[in-house]
Amino acid sequence: MGQVDITHAELPVAVTPDTLPVDELAARLRAICGPEHVLTHPHDLRTYQSDGLLHYHVVPPVAVLPGCAEEVRGVVAACHELRIPWVARGSGSGLSGGALPIADGVLIVLSRMRRVLEVDLVNQRVVVEPGVTNIAVAHAVAPDFVYPPDPSSQIVCSIGGNVAENSGGAHCFKYGFTTNYVTGLEVVLPDGGVVELGGKALDAPGYDLLGAFVGSEGTLGVATRITLRVIPAPEAVKTLVAFFADVQDAGRAVSAIVAAGLVPAAIEMMDALAIHASEQMAHAGWPTDAGAALLVELDGSAAECHERFGELEGLCLAAQATGVRVAQTEAERAVFWKMRKSAFPAAGRISPHYFVQDGVIPRTRLPEVLGRIEALGVEFGLRVANVFHAGDGNLHPLVCYDGNTPGEAARAEELSGLILEACLQAGGSITGEHGVGVDKLAYMGRMFAPEDLAAFRRLRLAFDPDGLANPGKAIPTPRLCGEVPGPYRIHPLEAAGLAERF
Amino acid sequence: MATPSGSGGALAPPTVSPATPAEVAEQLAGGGRVRPVGGGTKLAWGAPGIAPDRELSTAGLDRIVAHNDGDLTAVLEAGVPIARAQAAFALHGQRLTLDPPDGGGAATIGGILATGDSGPLRHRFGGPRDLILGVRIALPDGTVARAGSDVIKNVAGYDLAKLMCGGLGTLGVICEATVRLHPVAEATITVQAHAHDPGSLCAAARRLARHPLELESLDLRWDGPEDGGLLLARAVGRTVERSVRSLRDVLAAAGLESDQIEDDDELWAQQRDRQRAAPGGAVVRVSGLPADLERILRAAPSAVGRPALGLVWVRLQPDPGALAELRRAVHPAACVLLDAPEQLRAEVDVWGVGPGTELDLLRRVKQSFDPAGVCNAGRYAGGI
Numbered sequence: 035m036g037q038v039d040i041t042h043a044e045l046p047v048a049v050t051p052d053t054l055p056v057d058e059l060a061a062r063l064r065a066i067c068g069p070e071h072v073l074t075h076p077h078d079l080r081t082y083q084s085d086g087l088l089h090y091h092v093v094p095p096v097a098v099l100p101g102c103a104e105e106v107r108g109v110v111a112a113c114h115e116l117r118i119p120w121v122a123r124g125s126g127s128g129l130s131g132g133a134l135p136i137a138d139g140v141l142i143v144l145s146r147m148r149r150v151l152e153v154d155l156v157n158q159r160v161v162v163e164p165g166v167t168n169i170a171v172a173h174a175v176a177p178d179f180v181y182p183p184d185p186s187s188q189i190v191c192s193i194g195g196n197v198a199e200n201s202g203g204a205h206c207f208k209y210g211f212t213t214n215y216v217t218g219l220e221v222v223l224p225d226g227g228v229v230e231l232g233g234k235a236l237d238a239p240g241y242d243l244l245g246a247f248v249g250s251e252g253t254l255g256v257a258t259r260i261t262l263r264v265i266p267a268p269e270a271v272k273t274l275v276a277f278f279a280d281v282q283d284a285g286r287a288v289s290a291i292v293a294a295g296l297v298p299a300a301i302e303m304m305d306a307l308a309i310h311a312s313e314q315m316a317h318a319g320w321p322t323d324a325g326a327a328l329l330v331e332l333d334g335s336a337a338e339c340h341e342r343f344g345e346l347e348g349l350c351l352a353a354q355a356t357g358v359r360v361a362q363t364e365a366e367r368a369v370f371w372k373m374r375k376s377a378f379p380a381a382g383r384i385s386p387h388y389f390v391q392d393g394v395i396p397r398t399r400l401p402e403v404l405g406r407i408e409a410l411g412v413e414f415g416l417r418v419a420n421v422f423h424a425g426d427g428n429l430h431p432l433v434c435y436d437g438n439t440p441g442e443a444a445r446a447e448e449l450s451g452l453i454l455e456a457c458l459q460a461g462g463s464i465t466g467e468h469g470v471g472v473d474k475l476a477y478m479g480r481m482f483a484p485e486d487l488a489a490f491r492r493l494r495l496a497f498d499p500d501g502l503a504n505p506g507k508a509i510p511t512p513r514l515c516g517e518v519p520g521p522y523r524i525h526p527l528e529a530a531g532l533a534e535r536f
Numbered sequence: 537m538a539t540p541s542g543s544g545g546a547l548a549p550p551t552v553s554p555a556t557p558a559e560v561a562e563q564l565a566g567g568g569r570v571r572p573v574g575g576g577t578k579l580a581w582g583a584p585g586i587a588p589d590r591e592l593s594t595a596g597l598d599r600i601v602a603h604n605d606g607d608l609t610a611v612l613e614a615g616v617p618i619a620r621a622q623a624a625f626a627l628h629g630q631r632l633t634l635d636p637p638d639g640g641g642a643a644t645i646g647g648i649l650a651t652g653d654s655g656p657l658r659h660r661f662g663g664p665r666d667l668i669l670g671v672r673i674a675l676p677d678g679t680v681a682r683a684g685s686d687v688i689k690n691v692a693g694y695d696l697a698k699l700m701c702g703g704l705g706t707l708g709v710i711c712e713a714t715v716r717l718h719p720v721a722e723a724t725i726t727v728q729a730h731a732h733d734p735g736s737l738c739a740a741a742r743r744l745a746r747h748p749l750e751l752e753s754l755d756l757r758w759d760g761p762e763d764g765g766l767l768l769a770r771a772v773g774r775t776v777e778r779s780v781r782s783l784r785d786v787l788a789a790a791g792l793e794s795d796q797i798e799d800d801d802e803l804w805a806q807q808r809d810r811q812r813a814a815p816g817g818a819v820v821r822v823s824g825l826p827a828d829l830e831r832i833l834r835a836a837p838s839a840v841g842r843p844a845l846g847l848v849w850v851r852l853q854p855d856p857g858a859l860a861e862l863r864r865a866v867h868p869a870a871c872v873l874l875d876a877p878e879q880l881r882a883e884v885d886v887w888g889v890g891p892g893t894e895l896d897l898l899r900r901v902k903q904s905f906d907p908a909g910v911c912n913a914g915r916y917a918g919g920i
Contacts, residue, residue, distance in 0.1 A: 156742065157825045157846070178746070200691045207688075213695065214666050229893040235823040235846055237652070237663075239872045239887040240898045240917045241707075245665050245698025249691050266748040289606060295629065295719035334750050335782075337775035394687045398606035426689040427607070463690035470692055481692055482682065489673070489681035489905075490694045496900040509694065 054138050056095050059116060063098045063140070066108035071146070073097040082141055085126045085133040086187070087473055094121070094135035099143045103163075103220060103228075103258035106142065110256060111226025113140055119502045122256045124164060124192030128199060129390060130471025132251045132507055139505075142256065144194050150174050151259065159217065159234045160262045164194025168201075171262060179264040182209035185467070186375045197257050200249030202467035204300045204374065207425030208333075209265075211467075213248040218261030221247065221254075224498040234261055246493060251469055251508035254497040268333035271299070272343045273361040275370050276350035277324040281305050281420065284326035285400040287353035288424045291330065292397065294349060296342060300331040301425035302374050305404075308419040308432070309373070311380040316372040321357065328355075328424070329374055377421040378432070385417065385434030387443065389450045392468040393457035397427040406456045407431055414449045416442075428466035429457065455480070470508045478510050549588050555596040557672055557680040557711035563592050564709065565678030569913050572705040574615060574647030577639030580875045581651055582704050583886045585914030594646050597711055600624055602686075608717045609669065609686060614646025614710050621645060630717045633661035637808040646710045652702025655808045656753035656770070659842050661718065664701040670714035671697035675707075676910040686714045699901075706916045707905040721752055721772045726800035727783045729792040732764035734833040740767055740790035741843035742826055747786055749779050755807050756829075758839040765833065767792070767843075768807065770800065810840040811849045811874075818876035820862060822848040824869040835865035854880045863888065887917035 056074065063072045073079055074096055083091040100106045113120050119139035126133055135141045147163035153174050154160070160171055160181070168188040171181045184203035185191055191201070196212045197219070218232040232244040247254055278284040284303055291298065304312065304327045309320055320327060330346060332339050343360075350358050361367035381388045395403050404420065407429075411418040419432040431453050435446035454464050454477055464470070464477045478487065490509045497503070501511075549571070554560045564570055568589030573579065594615035601611035605628040612621055618634065619641040625631050635655035636648055643653075649671075654663040661667065670684030673696065683696035700710050731737040737756060744754055744767070752772040758765040767787070771779035780796050787794045797803060813819040824832050824846040832848050833839060841848035846869075852858045854877045863871045873886045889895050895918045902909075902920045914920075 155746075156827050158746070158844075159825075200695075202689060202691075210662070210666065211689070213698070214662060223893075223897070227893045227896075229897055231894070235825055235869060237702075237821065237823045237847060237870070237872075239823075239870050239889050240894065241703050241901055242652075242665055242698045242701055243897065243901070245695050245701070249695055266746050268750075269748045292608065293606070295722075297719070335748070335773075335775065335779060337778040338750070338773045341774045394685070394689050396604060396607040396609070396687055398604065423689070427687055428689045462687050463685045463692055465692050466687075466689040467691055474692070478692065481685075485679040486681045486683060486693065488677075488679065489675060489683065489696060492675075492904040493694050493696065493699070493901065496897070496904040 054095055054118065055116065059112070059118060059140065060096055062112045063096065063109060066112065067098055067100050067105045071099040071101065082123065082126065082135060082143065085123070085128045085131060087129055087131045087471070090131045090134050090472060092135045092137050094139065094141040095137070097141040097143055099146050101146045103222070106256055106258050107222045107226060107228055109140070109142055110222045110224065113502060114224060114226050114500070117500065117502070119505045121504050122194070122198070122252045124195030124198070125167065125190050127187040127191045128195060128469060128471065129392070130465065130469040130473040132199060132469050132471035132504070133195070134472055136505065144192065144256070147258070154234070155179060157234055158264050160264055162193055162260050162262065164192060164197070164257055164260060166193050167191065168193060168196060175264045178267055180267045181215065181262060181264050183212045183215060186378065193260050193262070194257055197248050197260055198250065198252045199467070199469045202423070202428070204302055204423060206423065207301060208297050208299045213245060215263045216244060216248050216260065217263050219244060219247060219257045220259035222256045222258055224255060224500060224503045232261070251471065252504040253494060253508050255503060270336040270339040271331060271333040271367070272339050273329065273331045273367045273370055274347065274350070274358055275320070276328045276330070276355040276358045277321055278326040278328065278355055280325035281404045282401045283354045284328045285404065285424070287328055287350050287355065288400065289398065290349045290353050291346065292425070294345065296332070296346060298330050298425065299333040300329065301423070302329040303327070303420070303422050303424040304374065304377060305420040307384070307417060308377050308421045311384045311419060312373045312377050314383045315376040315380040316369060318369045318373045320373065324356065329370055374421065377419070381419055381432045381434065385436070387435050387437040389433040389446055391429070391431045391433065391450050391453050392465050393429050393454050393462060394466040395427045395429065395457050395460040395462035397425070399460040400424065400427065403429070403456055403460050407453055410449055410452055414445050416446055416449055418449070423466070426466065427462065472507055475507070475510050549590050551591045551593050553593040553596045557597070557674050560592065560674035560709050560711055561678050561680050564674055564676045564910055570910055571912055572650070572709045574644035575617060575639055575642035577643045578647055578651050578653070578875065580878065580881070582881070582912070582915035583919070584878050584882050585912060592709065594644060601712065603628070605630060607688070609688060609714060610717055611686060611712060611714045612645045613712050614644060616645050617641055618643055618645055618648060625717055626720060629720050631720050632667065632715055633657045633718045634664060634667060635808065637812050645713060649701050649710055649713055650703060650705045655811070656755050656804055656842070659751060659753045659755070659844055665698045667716050668697045668701060668713055669716055671700055671710055672712035673700060673708040674711050676906045676908060680711065684714065688716055704912055704916050706902060706912045706920055708911060722774060723776050724752055724770050724772045724800060725776050725780050726768055726770045726797045726803055727780055727787065727794050728797055728803070729767045729787045729794040730764060731767070731792055732761070734758065734765065734830050736791060737765050737767055738830040738833065738843065740787055740792050741829065743786050743790050744769055744783065745826060745844035749782060753804065754842065754844050756841050756843050757807065757810065758833045758836055758841070760837055768803065770804065807840050810851070813875045814851055816854065816877065818852045818854045818859070818880055819874050820850045820852055820859065821872045821874055822850055822866055822869050824848060824866060828866065828869055832866050832869065835862055856880065856884050859884055889917040
């Protein structure tokens with residue numbers, strides 16, 4: 035057996051938009067899922083042209099909405115037989131274009147598959163179909179158990195999407211990510227085969243393909259049944275918000291909290307502009323002159339939580355907090371969280387347009403990188419609001435711009451790219467939870483060497499040798515294959531001479 | 537340098553000891569079959585496989601590359617003994633929350649990751665897959681690839697770090713890993729309860745598992761119907777005394793008397809030791825569910841387990857019949873034979889992965905990373 039020359043192996047896709055046998059394909063899909071669940075009219079298809087990242091859009095030639103795992107298997111097998119690529123989509127709330135349709139393939143929409151199949155609290159497991167929303171899982175196990183991963187979009191986002199993206203949320207610092215809670219998957223492989231990865235039990239013999247599949251952005255197959263681990267709800271939860279003169283002071287408070295050995299369930303930071311924006315939606319009455327707000331939540335046993343909460347307040351004050359508010363009621367705690375979770379939509383109240391960035395840095399580099407972002411904002415003449423998961427070092431700068439002012443969108447995009455560059459220079463990552471999708475494909479070569487990308491392709495080839503599953507996403511294919519569907523746009527890093535497509 | 541064990545008296549192959557990841561990759565691409573070796577404490581895991589042409593020791597990769605105490609992360613080369621890493625982290629009040637049996641200090645980070653081994657701390661902190669953030673691996677094509685990152689949150693690229701955990705070095709050699717650290721435990725107290733009947737032991741374990749106390753560890757020990765078993769819950773924190781009272785109340789409500797042990801390190805060292813075979817014996821890891829525990833214990837002559845996780849390590853006589861009987865009794869829970877005499881590992885299916893789509897996929901992954909079968913050939917599931 036010879037070595038596969040993976041560096042130059044193209045993932046072959048045999049069909050182009052011109053030769054796509056739409057009629058034949060649609061007929062096959064109608065036979066599998068029923069005529070009412072196969073869409074071919076542009077008017078119907080436009081609903082699905084984008085995911086949560088609206089500036090990318092592609093109208094797919096066909097969308098199909100299977101109602102069960104067997105129908106998904108049938109659809110994928112038909113695509114394999116006809117050598118037609120496909121994209122799976124959950125709720126379409128992703129922020130990296132991971133569920134962006136392709137012009138020469140099928141969009142498989144999983145939103146009809148929303149049954150909670152089993153709630154097994156003795157074994158602390160829940161089994162769901164991929165279209166079930168994150169919040170529905172939380173409700174299925176409440177009040178005695180919780181499902182920790184809680185992305186801000188949890189009311190709409192689907193568990194299937196969470197699995198594809200390895201979604202995080204505000205409580206990852208203590209509790210981890212989706213990948214730490216998926217124990218089993220039934221997966222339809224790109225050749226139409228069905229495989230069980232893991233199950234309800236842990237440590238299934240063989241490679242940890244479960245770990246490899248979670249976060250693979252739909253490029254290795256479609257998960258049709260998902261088994262999740264849930265945990266006993268903490269006995270007590272206590273939340274405070276501390277205000278600081280600037281984000282540097284707030285950053286030092288985070289370091290002090292961590293150095294004291296506290297492991298808060300959440301440590302979230304907002305800067306002055308983000309507070310200003312959120313205040314317009316959540317009306318929490320936070321001081322308008324605060325330079326930064328730090329939302330910290332402790333949970334655990336009631337005694338331990340109480341004991342350490344006093345210490346937490348002391349650490350905030352010692353780090354020059356200008357004020358500390360403790361949520362006295364569940365309603366007040368909800369308002370604190372509303373301030374944090376409305377930050378993205380609230381940016382729309384202070385700016386006609388904005389880019390949401392998602393980068394990660396080592397937490398200790400926070401003051402330095404925030405300083406760099408601030409300097410970039412000044413240099414570009416654009417406002418940048420910062421909200422982030424400070425415990426994880428996961429930044430979400432919101433780059434505000436007015437798309438009606440010529441050139442401003444391009445400047446904002448360039449600034450957004452330079453923020454990622456600053457994250458990489460600090461030893462971080464280009465994405466902490468939103469994924470690579472199409473949006474960050476061109477940055478993969480900045481974070482990873484060609485040998486790293488070649489190793490990723492080895493995994494891809496094992497699952498999807500024909501390159502039919504979500505092509506053009508997550509992992510760049512060699513040379514020009516990193517280009518995204520739709521109109522080509524020069525990436526800011528390319529324009530700046532910092533990156534090139536490969 | 538550790539010497540290989542369980543090689544059935546055959547001549548030990550020559551050992552190479554590369555000093556850099558690039559040199560490891562050169563060895564893998566240099567022709568012939570390679571067996572990676574760390575501290576040599578788990579060489580008796582897996583099928584005996586095909587005799588390697590040389591052993592590749594990670595002893596030359598022994599640097600603690602970075603301990604970023606403010607970020608609670610560390611970068612470790614594969615050959616660093618976990619005991620040495622823990623001593624370094626402890627100077628800053630931190631630890632890697634992995635506590636598998638470490639063979640008297642010989643077990644290395646690379647070996648622990650490659651075998652997916654863990655100890656009682658897994659109850660609260662998860663296993664190697666949950667604590668690894670990034671990895672640098674040497675591959676049979678002669679390249680060195682990195683996956684993951686050095687920060688605690690990252691979703692760029694496939695998570696090859698998890699793929700390597702528990703892969704027994706059959707896809708490539710882990711050269712370096714970035715891991716997440718935690719603060720050291722403050723005062724701990726262990727609550728211990730005894731029962732003769734596996735039913736009441738498991739019922740009490742289920743109650744504790746769903747109690748919202750954040751236990752450091754929750755274990756059980758089973759010595760057969762004559763001697764019965766123990767339930768061990770290790771409480772931690774500033775308010776540990778209160779947690780202990782609460783635990784003992786739960787156990788009393790479950791009908792078990794309990795006592796508390798403040799000097800509890802030895803107790804937990806015993807739990808770890810019993811994840812290994814008795815001299816000349818065998819040990820099997822059973823992947824069950826909390827609700828299956830009683831059935832597993834009734835089939836086990838002697839065992840330790842993590843009841844909230846459903847994982848049980850059963851000590852058996854080194855006899856194919858004993859393994860077959862256990863598998864039959866606990867079906868469909870997976871049973872993997874861990875350390876055992878070579879003769880037994882040669883006679884039985886160590887991994888228990890039958891033919892089917894899953895095994896086909898495992899083979900395709902192996903084929904894609906190691907098409908020529910350079911790394912640990914024949915030792916993994918399905919003869920991989």
